[in-house]
Amino acid sequence: MSLRIVVTVKYVPDATGDRHFADDLTVDRDDVDGLLSELDEYAVEQALQIADEADDAEITVLTVGPEDAKDALRKALSMGADKAIHVEDDDLHGTDAIGTSLVLAKAIEKAGYDLVISGMASTDGTGGIVPALVAERLGVPQVTLLSEVSVEDGVVKGRRDGDAASERLEASLPAVVSVTDQSGEARYPSFKGIMAAKKKPVASWDLSDLDIEAEEVGLEGAWTAVDSAAERPARTAGTIVKDEGEGGKQLAGFLASQKFI
Amino acid sequence: MAEVLVYVDHVDGAVRKPTLELLTLARRIGEPVAVALGNGAADTAAALAEHGATRVLTHDAAEYADYLVVPKVDALQAAFEAVSPAAVLVPSSAEGKEIAARLALRIGSGIITDAVDLEAGDSGPVATQSVFAASFTTKTRVSKGTPVITVKPNSAAVEAAPAAGAVEALEVTFGALATGTKVTARTPRESTGRPELTEAAIVVSGGRGVNGTENFAIIEALADSLGAAVGASRAAVDAGWYPHTNQVGQTGKSVSPQLYIANGISGAIQHRAGMQTSKTIVAVNKDAEAPIFDLVDYGVVGDLFDVVPQLTEEINTRKG
Ligand SMILES: Cc1cc2nc3c(=O)[nH]c(=O)nc-3n(C[C@H](O)[C@H](O)[C@@H](O)COP(=O)(O)OP(=O)(O)OC[C@H]3O[C@@H](n4cnc5c(N)ncnc54)[C@H](O)[C@@H]3O)c2cc1C
Ligand SMILES: Cc1cc2nc3c(=O)[nH]c(=O)nc-3n(C[C@H](O)[C@H](O)[C@H](O)COP(=O)(O)OP(=O)(O)OC[C@H]3O[C@@H](n4cnc5c(N)ncnc54)[C@H](O)[C@@H]3O)c2cc1C
Numbered sequence: 001m002s003l004r005i006v007v008t009v010k011y012v013p014d015a016t017g018d019r020h021f022a023d024d025l026t027v028d029r030d031d032v033d034g035l036l037s038e039l040d041e042y043a044v045e046q047a048l049q050i051a052d053e054a055d056d057a058e059i060t061v062l063t064v065g066p067e068d069a070k071d072a073l074r075k076a077l078s079m080g081a082d083k084a085i086h087v088e089d090d091d092l093h094g095t096d097a098i099g100t101s102l103v104l105a106k107a108i109e110k111a112g113y114d115l116v117i118s119g120m121a122s123t124d125g126t127g128g129i130v131p132a133l134v135a136e137r138l139g140v141p142q143v144t145l146l147s148e149v150s151v152e153d154g155v156v157k158g159r160r161d162g163d164a165a166s167e168r169l170e171a172s173l174p175a176v177v178s179v180t181d182q183s184g185e186a187r188y189p190s191f192k193g194i195m196a197a198k199k200k201p202v203a204s205w206d207l208s209d210l211d212i213e214a215e216e217v218g219l220e221g222a223w224t225a226v227d228s229a230a231e232r233p234a235r236t237a238g239t240i241v242k243d244e245g246e247g248g249k250q251l252a253g254f255l256a257s258q259k260f261i
Numbered sequence: 262m263a264e265v266l267v268y269v270d271h272v273d274g275a276v277r278k279p280t281l282e283l284l285t286l287a288r289r290i291g292e293p294v295a296v297a298l299g300n301g302a303a304d305t306a307a308a309l310a311e312h313g314a315t316r317v318l319t320h321d322a323a324e325y326a327d328y329l330v331v332p333k334v335d336a337l338q339a340a341f342e343a344v345s346p347a348a349v350l351v352p353s354s355a356e357g358k359e360i361a362a363r364l365a366l367r368i369g370s371g372i373i374t375d376a377v378d379l380e381a382g383d384s385g386p387v388a389t390q391s392v393f394a395a396s397f398t399t400k401t402r403v404s405k406g407t408p409v410i411t412v413k414p415n416s417a418a419v420e421a422a423p424a425a426g427a428v429e430a431l432e433v434t435f436g437a438l439a440t441g442t443k444v445t446a447r448t449p450r451e452s453t454g455r456p457e458l459t460e461a462a463i464v465v466s467g468g469r470g471v472n473g474t475e476n477f478a479i480i481e482a483l484a485d486s487l488g489a490a491v492g493a494s495r496a497a498v499d500a501g502w503y504p505h506t507n508q509v510g511q512t513g514k515s516v517s518p519q520l521y522i523a524n525g526i527s528g529a530i531q532h533r534a535g536m537q538t539s540k541t542i543v544a545v546n547k548d549a550e551a552p553i554f555d556l557v558d559y560g561v562v563g564d565l566f567d568v569v570p571q572l573t574e575e576i577n578t579r580k581g
Contacts, residue, residue, distance in 0.1 A: 015393075025399075126534075142330060231397055232398055242549075242561075
């Protein structure tokens with residue numbers, strides 16, 4: 001039986017660009033180039049490795065985002081995923097994490113799945129809560145923040161390195177997994193992969209395909225409201241000295257003046 | 262006065278500092294009621310009472326240690342139903358955020374993650390978030406249900422405020438999902454004797470410039486002279502020079518100490534995301550053009566192998 005893997009991937013503004021907010025206090029997506037959230041590349045990579053180990057597996061990459069989010073799907077397809085689903089709808093603008101998890105869960109159910117793999121966090125919202133929310137909605141185990149993951153005989157196993165301890169985890173499929181950037185370097189798409197990706201199917205779904213009402217998502221449907229967003233004032237220029245033999249002592253003097261010593 | 266649920270992060274009854282900070286913030290919006298789960302839950306009461314908990318709801322069961330996250334969500338939900346609080350506050354650890362998120366969904370409430378400050382507003386608590394690698398500050402409210410907010414360590418000064426802290430047993434019924442993810446083994450982290458990275462008042466970090474595992478002794482010696490925690494950049498961690506648990510940045514720990522000293526770290530955006538809110542920032546880097554110098558209050562352009570040992574020696578002399 002085929003192992004159906006769905007990888008959730010987010011399209012985000014480039015972190016090295018000048019990220020900022022639009023007038024409605026949602027992320028301005030026009031001024032900064034977008035890309036596949038780098039942390040989701042690790043999710044795609046682990047899906048590819050799990051699929052390699054399985055007798056028969058199919059990887060679907062899923063994104064919820066505007067038109068340009070197709071770029072994130074193309075990147076994942078060129079890494080080796082089999083097909084893609086793009087959930088796109090004007091009413092999705094401004095959706096919060098709770099709403100995003102609703103759309104993802106409905107789409108995952110519609111697509112059919114045994115295993116969902118997500119990144120540890122997006123590189124823009126950085127909430128790190130969507131995988132847990134999706135697991136709660138689907139009513140399946142969450143096996144999250146794994147730095148090591150494997151699937152065998154319908155059981156997913158992994159290692160979660162927490163603050164107080166490192167834990168070994170185990171759950172039966174179906175399950176939702178999220179992986180960290182410690183899980184293993186993500187591969188670069190090969191030229192062949194990039195060419196092949198152009199022919200892979202990308203399905204487009206909107207809210208009506210998922211039986212979701214517009215009021216449940218978007219800025220209006222969000223359960224949180226951003227009242228203001230202010231750019232942090234630039235730090236005032238500090239003192240910079242060149243070490244000419246006394247740099248350590250000078251620094252000690254600064255620390256003493258600030259009462260750290 | 263309205264009650265505010267505070268989820269307690271503790272290790273075998275020893276309350277971690279971020280929870281005490283939460284109690285301080287909780288008092289701005291109501292009367293804190295603490296929820297402590299698992300081994301040693303009741304032992305947390307004294308510390309919690311001293312910092313303002315009017316009540317401490319406790320429950321212990323093997324499920325908390327044997328299964329991931331969900332048993333704690335079931336318990337927090339039971340506490341929520343018993344108390345009907347005005348808000349729920351949870352420390353912003355990886356696990357704390359997951360617990361908070363699932364609770365929020367179950368009780369039909371919005372969730373704010375990684376708040377760095379909290380105040381009472383006309384229509385419920387207003388949270389401050391520091392976003393886009395700390396380049397923006399936002400004010401956010403929960404607009405539906407009971408606000409569930411996770412708060413980052415070092416977001417408030419701990420204040421003592423003695424309260425009753427009456428211990429009450431919480432009744433918890435675990436749901437079908439509670440035993441979904443089994444913890445089959447656990448290796449506790451060995452203590453280094455140094456302060457916890459996210460809680461430390463001073464953090465001394467090393468990057469690729471440290472150039473080797475043994476050389477980290479220079480960084481550790483400086484840290485010890487200041488009673489500081491040791492941090493590392495991802496480049497240093499990926500090279501295997503220091504454990505991942507000490508990584509500072511977007512995918513490591515986010516720290517906000519009084520003083521952050523970056524040694525041999527260039528200051529990439531992902532590193533800055535984890536330390537840019539530090540009060541005072543100091544860097545030692547041999548490249549005068551390194552972006553970290555844009556952030557510093559004091560920077561030394563120089564070789565860390567010269568500067569850092571001299572600094573450590575000078576601190577030890579001044580102290581002695
Ligand atoms: C600066 C900022 C602050 C925000 N703060 C909050 C807040 O406090 N509360 C709140 O409810 N919302 C908040 N949002 C909105 C929220 O980030 C997004 O609505 C949402 O896409 C999910 O949260 P995340 O990006 O934090 O995802 P995370 O939970 O960090 O993402 C984890 C994983 O989930 C998957 N995933 C997440 N989003 C998508 C997607 N659109 N398509 C496919 N896969 C996805 C990916 O695999 C990703 O790696 C914030 C957004 C921004 C930009
Ligand atoms: C999705 C993603 C997540 C990431 N998460 C993180 C994260 O959480 N934390 C993190 O740190 N990075 C993270 N990174 C990596 C980040 O982009 C940088 O690669 C990394 O921070 C570089 O580490 P560094 O500054 O130690 O090394 P480099 O950038 O190589 O800088 C080394 C510096 O040391 C200086 N130096 C060298 N020798 C000496 C000497 N003898 N004396 C003084 N100075 C010297 C050099 O001048 C240079 O400035 C992430 C990247 C991605 C894509």
